[in-house]
Structures are given as structure tokens and as C-alpha cells.
Amino acid sequence: MGSFTFKTHAEGGRAVIRTHGYLSRTAGEKLEQEIVRLLGEGVRRFVMNLHDTDLINSVGISILIGVIERVRAQGGELDFSELTPVNEEIFRIMGLHRHARLLRTDGEAEPR
Amino acid sequence: MMTGAKPGSRAVAESRAVLPGALEPDRFFGRVGEQRSLGLRAASLARGRGRSLAYCARPGSGKTELLRQWHGRVYHEGKILPFWYSVPRDIRDPAALACDILVSLSLQALAFSRRDPLLLTRTLSPGQLAEGLRSAWGAGGVLLAETLAGLEGATPGPFALSKAALAPHRLASLTGTRVLCLVDDVGNLAAAQPGLIWPEEATASPIAPAIFTLDDESQLPPIFGPNVAALVTVDRLGPLSVEASSRLARNLAQSAGLELSEQALAAIARDSGGSPFYLGALVRALVESPGSGLRGVARASAAAVCDGELARYWTDRLAGAIPDRRIRATALEILTFCLQEGEDGPDAGRLAELMLKPEADVESALAGLAKAGVVKVDCTRIVVDDDPVLRDVVQALYRREFGRMSPPAVLAALAAEKVRGASLVQRRLRQRSLRDAVLGLLAACDGQKVPSILFDATAYCSRHGGQGIEDVVTAMSGETDTLTMPHVISVVSGRVGSSRSYPGIELDALAWTMGPEAGAPDADVAWVARFLPGGSGGAGQIEQFCSDVTGLQAAGELPAERLVRWALLEAPLDDEGRLAVSRRRLLTSTRSQFGVLARLLGVAVNLPPLGPVSPVEPEFEMEMVIPRIADVELVAARALEQLAENLAIEAPAIGKLKVALVEACINAFEHGGARDGRVRLVFTVDGRRLEIRVENRGRPLSALPPPAAAGRESRGRGWGLTLIRELVDEVSLEPREDGVCLLMVKYLGRGEDG
Numbered sequence: 130m131g132s133f134t135f136k137t138h139a140e141g142g143r144a145v146i147r148t149h150g151y152l153s154r155t156a157g158e159k160l161e162q163e164i165v166r167l168l169g170e171g172v173r174r175f176v177m178n179l180h181d182t183d184l185i186n187s188v189g190i191s192i193l194i195g196v197i198e199r200v201r202a203q204g205g206e207l208d209f210s211e212l213t214p215v216n217e218e219i220f221r222i223m224g225l226h227r228h229a230r231l232l233r234t235d236g237e238a239e240p241r
Numbered sequence: 242m243m244t245g246a247k248p249g250s251r252a253v254a255e256s257r258a259v260l261p262g263a264l265e266p267d268r269f270f271g272r273v274g275e276q277r278s279l280g281l282r283a284a285s286l287a288r289g290r291g292r293s294l295a296y297c298a299r300p301g302s303g304k305t306e307l308l309r310q311w312h313g314r315v316y317h318e319g320k321i322l323p324f325w326y327s328v329p330r331d332i333r334d335p336a337a338l339a340c341d342i343l344v345s346l347s348l349q350a351l352a353f354s355r356r357d358p359l360l361l362t363r364t365l366s367p368g369q370l371a372e373g374l375r376s377a378w379g380a381g382g383v384l385l386a387e388t389l390a391g392l393e394g395a396t397p398g399p400f401a402l403s404k405a406a407l408a409p410h411r412l413a414s415l416t417g418t419r420v421l422c423l424v425d426d427v428g429n430l431a432a433a434q435p436g437l438i439w440p441e442e443a444t445a446s447p448i449a450p451a452i453f454t455l456d457d458e459s460q461l462p463p464i465f466g467p468n469v470a471a472l473v474t475v476d477r478l479g480p481l482s483v484e485a486s487s488r489l490a491r492n493l494a495q496s497a498g499l500e501l502s503e504q505a506l507a508a509i510a511r512d513s514g515g516s517p518f519y520l521g522a523l524v525r526a527l528v529e530s531p532g533s534g535l536r537g538v539a540r541a542s543a544a545a546v547c548d549g550e551l552a553r554y555w556t557d558r559l560a561g562a563i564p565d566r567r568i569r570a571t572a573l574e575i576l577t578f579c580l581q582e583g584e585d586g587p588d589a590g591r592l593a594e595l596m597l598k599p600e601a602d603v604e605s606a607l608a609g610l611a612k613a614g615v616v617k618v619d620c621t622r623i624v625v626d627d628d629p630v631l632r633d634v635v636q637a638l639y640r641r642e643f644g645r646m647s648p649p650a651v652l653a654a655l656a657a658e659k660v661r662g663a664s665l666v667q668r669r670l671r672q673r674s675l676r677d678a679v680l681g682l683l684a685a686c687d688g689q690k691v692p693s694i695l696f697d698a699t700a701y702c703s704r705h706g707g708q709g710i711e712d713v714v715t716a717m718s719g720e721t722d723t724l725t726m727p728h729v730i731s732v733v734s735g736r737v738g739s740s741r742s743y744p745g746i747e748l749d750a751l752a753w754t755m756g757p758e759a760g761a762p763d764a765d766v767a768w769v770a771r772f773l774p775g776g777s778g779g780a781g782q783i784e785q786f787c788s789d790v791t792g793l794q795a796a797g798e799l800p801a802e803r804l805v806r807w808a809l810l811e812a813p814l815d816d817e818g819r820l821a822v823s824r825r826r827l828l829t830s831t832r833s834q835f836g837v838l839a840r841l842l843g844v845a846v847n848l849p850p851l852g853p854v855s856p857v858e859p860e861f862e863m864e865m866v867i868p869r870i871a872d873v874e875l876v877a878a879r880a881l882e883q884l885a886e887n888l889a890i891e892a893p894a895i896g897k898l899k900v901a902l903v904e905a906c907i908n909a910f911e912h913g914g915a916r917d918g919r920v921r922l923v924f925t926v927d928g929r930r931l932e933i934r935v936e937n938r939g940r941p942l943s944a945l946p947p948p949a950a951a952g953r954e955s956r957g958r959g960w961g962l963t964l965i966r967e968l969v970d971e972v973s974l975e976p977r978e979d980g981v982c983l984l985m986v987k988y989l990g991r992g993e994d995g
Contacts, residue, residue, distance in 0.1 A: 133872075151875045169471055183896065184878055186903045187960035202459065204467055215896030222967050223960055227618075 135160065139167060143174040145235050152185040157192030164196050164207070173205035176235045180211035190223050197228045210235045271485040271517060272307050275478070279311050279452070286321060286419050291450035295427070297458045298478035299631075300554050301518030304454040307478070308423050311452070315421055322353050322418050324409060327425040332433035339405045339438055340392045344370075346408055347385045351377055381416035384408070402437050409449035410442070422451035428460040435464040444472045456554075457614045480515020483507075489517065490524055497528040555615075555634045563609035566642070571598055572606035573639045576615065579625040580632045589623050775810035779818025783808065787825045862925045867906065869918030874906035877922055881933070884924055888931060890987070897968040898987055902933060904961035905983050909937035912981070931987045933969075938980035 133156035135148045144167050146160065164175060177193075179185070200207045210232040212220065220226055275296075285291055296304045308325075315323040324346050332338050347370055352360040354377035365373070371389070374382030388408050391401040404411075413420045430438055444451060444465060453473070455461070461469045469475075481489065487510040494501045501509070505527075513520035563569045574596065579587060589607065593600040607623070610616040615631070617624045625631070773782040786808060794801050807828040814822065814829070822829055865880060867873045878899040885895040902922075909920040923934040965972050971986035 151872060151878075153872045153875075155871055165470070173467075184875065184899055184903065186874075186900070186907060187964055188907065191960070202462060203470065204462065213896065214893055215900065218897075218967075219900060219964065222964060 133159065135163065137163060137167070139170070139172055142172055143176075144172045145176045145178060147178040147181065149181040152179070152182050152189040154186075154188040154192065157189040157196075161192055161196050161199075164200065168200065168203055168205070173200070173203065175200060175205065175207040176210050176232070177207065178210045178235055179213070179216060182216065183213055185216050185219060187219075187223065190219065190225060194223075194225060194228055197225075208232050271481045271489050272303065272310075272478075273485070275307055275476070276311070278476075282452075283315065283321060283421070286421060286448070286450060289419070289448055291419070291421070291447050293444045293450040293453070293473045295453040295455060295461065295473045295475050296478055297455055297461075297475060300456055301516050302478045303481070303517035304478050305425050306517060308425055308452060308454055312423050316353070316358075319353075319356070320419075322350060322412075322420045323423060324349050324420055325423045325425070328427055328429040330426075330429050332429065335433045335438055336392070336397050336402065338433055339397070339402050340389075342438070343385070343389055343392065343405045343408055346412075347374055347389060350374065350382075350385065350412065354378060378412070378416055381412045381418075384411055384415055399437065403440065406438060406440050406443050407446075410446040413446070413448040420449035422449060424451050424453045426455065427453040427464060428455035428457065431460055431463045436466070439464070441466060441468070441472060459614065481513075481517060481520070482515065483510045486510035486513055486515055486520055490520055493521060493524040494528065497524070499524075499528050501527070552634050552637060555631070556638060558613045559609070559615070559638070562613035563606065565605070568602060568605045568609060570639075570643055571596075571602050572610050573635055573642070574598075575603070575606055575610065575623070576625060576631075576635045577639065579616065579623050580635065587623055589618050592623070772809045773811065775812040775814050775818065777815045777818075779810070779814035780821040783814075783818060783821040783825060783827060787827070862923065864924075865922050866919050867922065869910050869920075874903045877906055878903050881924065884926075885931070888926060890931070894987070898931075898933075898985075901965045901968040901985055902935070904964050905933070905935040905985065908961045909935050909983065912937060933985045933987075934975075934982050935985075936980060936982040 133148070133150035133152065135146050138145045138147075146163065148156070148160070150156070152160075160177070167175070197207045206229075208230040209220070209225075211234065212231055217231060220231060282291065282294065296307065298304045305327075312323045312325050315321050326342055326345055329338075348361055348365070351370070351373045352358055367389070371382075371386035374385050376382070378385070385408060388401075388404050391397065392405055397405075409420045409422055412418070424439070427439070439451075443449070455464075458475065458477070461473070461475065465472055487506045490506050490509045490513075491501060509520060509523050509527075513523060559569060559572065563572050575592065578592075578596065587595065592598075592607075593603040596603065607616070607618060611618060615625065773779070773786065775782070787806065790806055806825070808822070810829055863880075863884065865877065867877055881899055881902050882895055885898055890898070906920055906922075910918060921934075921936040923932075923936070925932040925934070962972070965983075965985060969985040970988050971984075973984050975982040975984055
């Protein structure tokens with residue numbers, strides 16, 4: 130039903146994942162699988178670009194919180210970039226900004 | 242424990258501790274799913290494709306018992322060599338620990354080969370052990386004996402330790418026998434060079450993998466390194482089901498000669514919260530004092546729990562994470578408060594205020610509790626598992642450390658929450674009362690000249706719930722904007738947008754073209770209103786109305802000037818009718834527009850009936866039914882987006898409405914009880930309101946759950962209503978006969994701020 134897709138660009142231990150479409154439970158699970166895969170390949174720095182995701186639900190965000198915890202448990206970090214104002218508000222209401230940085234651009238994540 | 246003794250020369254005689262307990266393979270202890278999973282793992286190991294596994298759970302969850310039972314089963318089957326090792330706390334000498342592990346492996350290998358578990362209780366000299374190993378395991382036995390000899394001396398080097406660590410794998414490789422290492426409390430390795438004692442190669446062995454237990458998942462990376470996910474499958478042990486708890490309680494009681502009633506079993510299953518440790522304590526207390534009743538038993542078992550190993554575990558853990566005694570007291574009070582508050586958990590931001598504590602103390606205490614793994618701050622909520630063991634231990638620790646029964650801060654916080662709940666109720670009542678008063682004022686205005694503030698009655702009440710009717714009257718006295726009836730109708734309906742194509746709007750827009758005459762606050766204007774059927778014959782009706790008015794004017798019954806003719810229409814006019822209205826300069830409104838006005842005024846407007854009387858219809862209504870398909874709520878959100886754009890709602894507000902609708906749909910699917918799982922959506926544009934109804938057939942809810950009952954179902958669920966409340970102007974639940982309807986309201990014409 131949903132038309133969620135994403136593209137990953139991984140280089141030098143860092144990955145930028147650009148999402149497109151509705152971030153729901155199914156989409157969150159797809160992203161989780163992708164990040165677990167990347168963790169297995171040694172990637173530890175993640176930026177999730179949500180510019181093309183105009184709609185997101187609380188289940189999707191909850192899965193993302195789990196993903197952040199998972200990345201952190203392995204010494205990594207996951208940031209979000211280019212959120213729409215509404216999505217940023219939702220993230221703040223749910224307190225996700227306490228778990229991850231909300232960036233204006235992908236490049237803002239570097240250097241730490 | 243052997244740890245701390247000199248390596249090489251001391252281990253054999255002290256090896257009784259490795260015995261993993263009485264083996265009773267047929268005893269039910271719960272964990273049926275886990276045992277099935279372990280069976281599959283054993284089959285993989287038999288094929289040389291084993292993989293290490295880590296069970297993470299709090300103390301008292303039954304992970305050691307699971308490992309113990311599995312050891313017994315593997316031992317009795319005799320196909321795989323089970324090697325049990327319980328890692329001690331307070332390891333001082335890693336080399337001594339490595340030696341101890343190797344001695345233990347050697348002894349268990351010998352006992353396994355001879356099928357003689359009693360061998361583990363005997364004392365063997367190093368020479369006897371070496372000889373036994375050689376004769377039982379051939380090259381593998383020689384390897385073990387040589388590796389053991391290599392550890393002799395005061396400080397064995399890294400090479401010797403590395404060989405010792407890989408001994409299970411090498412034994413399996415040389416003998417063709419699969420080895421399953423069962424390592425209890427592996428978390429204790431964290432302080433003892435785990436990379437040397439249990440290196441990555443040992444964990445990754447497909448022919449000698451391990452099943453570990455540990456208390457906290459955060460211990461994994463320090464022990465297994467950053468690649469832990471590639472090396473170990475992590476499994477979290479949850480509480481036992483009610484059925485399994487009940488069955489386990491019956492078995493434990495029966496084995497002690499006590500037959501429990503179904504009622505007692507159910508109570509034990511409920512009170513234990515699925516914790517095998519606590520369940521065992523309850524049953525033991527019942528066996529020891531069968532006449533004391535469940536309440537007394539619970540007290541006795543709580544006392545037993547608090548005097549045991551678990552209390553020491555939590556004491557050490559909290560003291561390690563929070564060394565400052567004063568902060569630790571605050572931490573225990575926070576825990577007590579959280580456990581008494583129940584599963585919603587208090588708001589972390591309000592905790593200091595509630596508990597009358599300095600903010601810095603509360604922050605330090607929370608950080609310490611999080612570090613100790615006792616609580617999680619899930620967004621803004623503090624989440625503590627309602628673990629009966631933890632509950633009793635916390636209370637006992639507080640009493641023990643600070644000599645008081647009930648922390649005053651906790652009592653203050655609980656009282657503050659009660660006051661807050663009461664004030665919310667009061668506020669709602671005040672709002673309702675104010676709204677009624679405002680509507681009374683509107684009715685008294687009799688529809689001619691009305692301060693515009695009163696037409697914002699609903700919004701005003703929700704914004705100023707703390708004020709009284711006197712404040713509204715004061716606000717009215719400063720209000721210069723007064724509205725007359727036609728103007729009001731246009732304000733009410735015109736907010737929908739004069740360019741939209743909803744029934745009646747075009748006519749009202751036509752009325753506006755009459756300029757100041759229609760909207761002027763002029764008391765001298767005389768009004769003549771007539772109710773007309775409208776529709777395709779509307780032109781004739783308009784002409785007839787105008788002709789009648791002219792006749793009355795000619796007769797002197799109506800003034801000749803400053804007369805406003807106002808046609809109230811049952812149905813919209815056709816093009817010919819509109820032309821007539823324009824030519825004759827009439828004001829027109831539809832019945833539904835008039836209904837909106839009537840509702841705002843809070844008065845009954847008696848329009849003359851035309852044909853069958855129908856309820857007042859909304860200006861626009863759209864309905865859709867969505868099936869329970871993954872992500873189907875997206876379809877509803879897109880439909881809402883289209884509608885909201887037509888209503889000229891601003892983009893950010895549309896975004897919020899979409900999220901609110903999506904959350905409402907997800908909630909409706911979750912709570913719905915209908916077999917087909919369908920959810921009905923109704924969008925209504927009514928005056929200045931956009932109403933969205935989300936209806937499901939399921940369990941009726943009598944009231945909205947409290948805000949942010951967050952993250953307690955599966956993680957993160959429970960946020961739906963909190964988000965909805967934040968994103969729309971009003972939200973309420975309307976119980977239905979066979980379900981519930983969630984009503985969300987968005988006021989049109991408001992900016993994002995208001």
C-alpha cells in the first residue's frame with residue numbers, strides 16, 4: 130500500500146540513507162534491516178535524510194528509536210537531516226531529539 | 242570459588258562448584274519456546290554449524306535455571322559435551338580465572354566420558370587428571386593436559402591464556418565431539434580482560450559455541466567487542482505467561498507436598514508478574530506457612546527476597562552507579578514513586594517539582610538509575626518495569642539505608658498528582674459552564690447586533706478555561722466589532738471559502754455583493770425573511786417573494802426604504818434562480834447555513850417545514866471506509882490532504898492533520914473488534930470547523946486515556962492520542978453501541994498559532 134523506498138550511500142564507515150514516502154511500521158522495519166546490515170559491514174555513522182518523507186507515524190518513529198539504541202550499543206551514531214517542519218515537531222513531541230541530532234543538511238554531521 | 246588461588250597447582254581439589262545442580266529433565270519450569278529454540282540450535286551444532294547465543298534478562302528471570310535445565314538435557318542425551326561454567330563476581334586475577342575455567346572443562350570432559358557425574362565431587366591430583374584425560378579423550382585429552390600444564394607458574398603469558406581460551410574449540414576439533422559451553426553470568430567478565438578469557442575466536446566457534454547469560458544488554462560490547470552482533474545472537478527473556486506461571490507454581494507446590502487451589506494458583510501467577518524467582522519465593526512462603534493467607538505470604542516472601550542474593554545485587558548495582566548517598570536516596574524515592582504510579586510512568590520534566598527536590602539532584606539520580614539499567618527515560622516518560630522483585634527490593638533498600646518506611650517525597654509526589662488530576666476535572670467543568678453561559682448571552686442578543694467575540698465562543702472557552710463569565714463580559718465591553726445577522730451568516734459559512742463549490746456558498750457570496758447594506762451595523766434596517774424551497778424552480782419563488790414584499794410596501798405595512806429581503810433556501814438555486822437573486826438584490830442563505838448559525842447561537846431556529854423535516858445537514862460531508870491493510874491509512878491521509886487544500890488550510894496545518902488522522906486510524910485498527918477490521922472515516926466541513934470522525938467497532942472506551950501512555954505496549958505504542966491532542970484543536974471520544982468514535986476538530990481560518 131505504501132510506496133516507501135530508500136537509497137543508501139555508504140562510504141568510509143559512514144552511510145547516508147535517503148528515504149522517500151510514508152515512514153510507517155513496515156518502512157521502519159525495512160530501515161532497521163538496512164542499518165543492521167550496514168552495522169555488520171562496519172558502518173558506525175549514519176545520517177537519515179527525511180527530506181522526501183512528508184508523513185511519518187509513531188510506530189515508525191518508535192522503531193527508529195530502537196534503531197538508534199542499537200547503533201549506539203555498537204558505538205555508533207544516527208542523526209536525521211532535512212526534516213519537514215511537521216516531522217520535526219513530531220520528533221520533538223516524542224522526544225526523539227533527545228536521542229539523535231536533527232540536522233539541516235547531511236553534511237552538518239561532519240566533522241564531529 | 243577457585244578464583245584468586247594460584248594458577249596451576251590448586252584447581253583440581255576445589256572443583257565441586259562446577260556441578261550445575263540436580264538434573265531433573267522432565268520437570269516443567271516454563272520457557273517452552275526457549276527450549277524449542279535451543280533444540281534447533283543443538284541440531285545445528287550437531288551438524289557443525291553452531292552459533293553462540295546470549296540470554297539477557299534481569300536477575301530472577303530464570304535464565305540460570307533455563308541454562309541449568311538445558312545442561313541436564315544435553316548431558317543425558319550424551320551426544321554433545323556440555324561444559325558449564327558460572328563466572329564469579331569480583332575477579333581479581335584473570336589468569337587464575339582462565340586456569341579455573343580450564344580445570345573445570347577438563348573435569349567435566351572426564352566425567353562426561355565416563356558417564357559419572359559424581360566424579361566432579363572427587364579430588365584428583367593433577368597427574369590423575371592428566372592421565373584420565375589422556376585415556377578418555379586421546380589427542381584431545383593430551384591437549385587439555387598440556388594446556389593446563391602451560392598455565393602453571395605465577396604469570397602465564399598471553400599465548401598460554403589464548404590456548405586455554407580456545408581449549409573447548411580445539412577439543413571439539415581433535416575429537417569430533419561437539420562442545421556446548423554454558424556460561425552463566427558472563428557479565429562478570431567485563432572487569433577481567435574478557436578479550437583474553439573468552440576471545441572472539443572462541444565465541445565464533447561453530448563446533449564449540451556458547452550460551453551465555455547476562456543481566457544487561459549493555460554489557461555485551463565490553464565483553465564481546467564491537468562486532469557482537471556478528472558473533473552472538475541476543476535473546477531477551479521476558480516474564481512467564483500466566484498459564485506457565487500457574488503451572489510452575491502447581492509443580493513447585495506439589496513437589497513440596499502442597500496442593501494449591503486454582504484461585505491460589507491464579508493469585509500467585511498474577512502477583513509474581515511472571516518472575517520465576519518471585520513465584521518460587523511465594524510458593525516457598527506458602528509451603529512454610531500454609532495458614533497465613535496470600536497477603537501474609539506475599540509479605541513473607543518479600544522479606545525473603547530482600548534478604549537474598551538479589552537484594553545484594555541491586556544494592557551493589559545502585560551503589561556502583563550512584564556513589565553519593567543523598568542522590569541514592571533520591572533515586573530510591575524516584576523508583577518508589579514510579580512503581581506506585583504504575584505503568585504510565587511520571588513525566589521526567591515534572592519530577593523535581595512533584596517530589597519537592599532540587600532539579601540537579603533529580604537529574605543526577607535519574608542518570609544513575611539509567612546507568613544502573615533500572616529505568617529508561619523513554620522520551621519524556623520514566624519507564625520502570627513493574628517487576629515485583631524490584632518493587633520489594635527498592636522498598637527494603639530504602640528502609641535499610643535510610644530507616645524510614647515511606648519516603649515523604651514520594652507521598653508528596655503522589656498527592657501532587659492527585660491534586661493535578663482533580664484540577665483537570667475542575668478545569669473541564671469550568672470550561673463547560675463558561676461555554677453554556679456564553680451561549681446564553683448569544684441567545685439574549687436576539688440575533689441583531691452581537692459582539693463578534695461571542696461567535697468565537699467555543700474557541701474562546703477552550704483558550705480561556707481558567708476565566709469566568711465575568712471575564713468574557715469584560716472582554717465584550719472592549720469589543721468594537723459587532724455583527725448583524727446576514728453578516729454573521731457570511732462569517733460563519735464564508736470562512737469555508739467563497740470560491741469553493743459547496744452548496745449555498747455561492748449564494749451567500751452573492752449576498753455579499755450587496756455591499757455595506759448587508760453588513761452594516763444599522764439598527765434601522767428592516768428585515769423581511771421568507772423560507773423558500775429553492776432548487777430548480779427558485780427563480781419563480783424569488784420573483785414571487787419580491788412581488789409580495791413590494792405589495793406590502795405599497796400597502797404601507799413595510800418601510801419603503803432600508804429594507805433587506807432575505808430568502809432562506811431549502812435547496813441551492815439553479816443558474817436562473819441565482820440570476821434572479823442578483824437582479825433583485827436579495828440576501829440568501831441555505832437551511833444548513835442557518836442551522837450553523839442556530840447552533841452557534843445556542844437557540845432553536847424555527848424554520849417553517851417544507852416537505853419532510855430532515856435534520857440539519859452539514860455543508861459538506863465525505864465518508865470513506867478503509868480495510869485493515871498495511872499502510873492503508875496513507876490513502877485516508879491523501880484524501881484529507883486534498884480536502885484540506887480545497888479548504889485553503891495552510892500546508893503545515895495540513896501536515897499535522899494528516900499525522901493526527903494516521904494515528905487515529907492506527908488506533909482504530911488496534912482497538913477495533915470488528916471481524917472485517919474496517920474503519921469508517923467521516924469528514925465534515927461545518928461552519929468554521931473541519932470535523933474528522935474515525936469510527937471502529939471494538940471495545941468501547943469510556944474516556945480518553947491519560948496523555949502519553951507512552952511506549953508501554955510494544956515499544957512506542959500509546960503515543961497516538963498524545964500526538965493527536967497536540968496536533969488538532971479538539972479531540973474527544975464518543976462511545977457508540979458497538980464501538981467508539983474518535984472526533985477530531987480543526988477550526989478553520991485560524992493561523993498556525995491559534
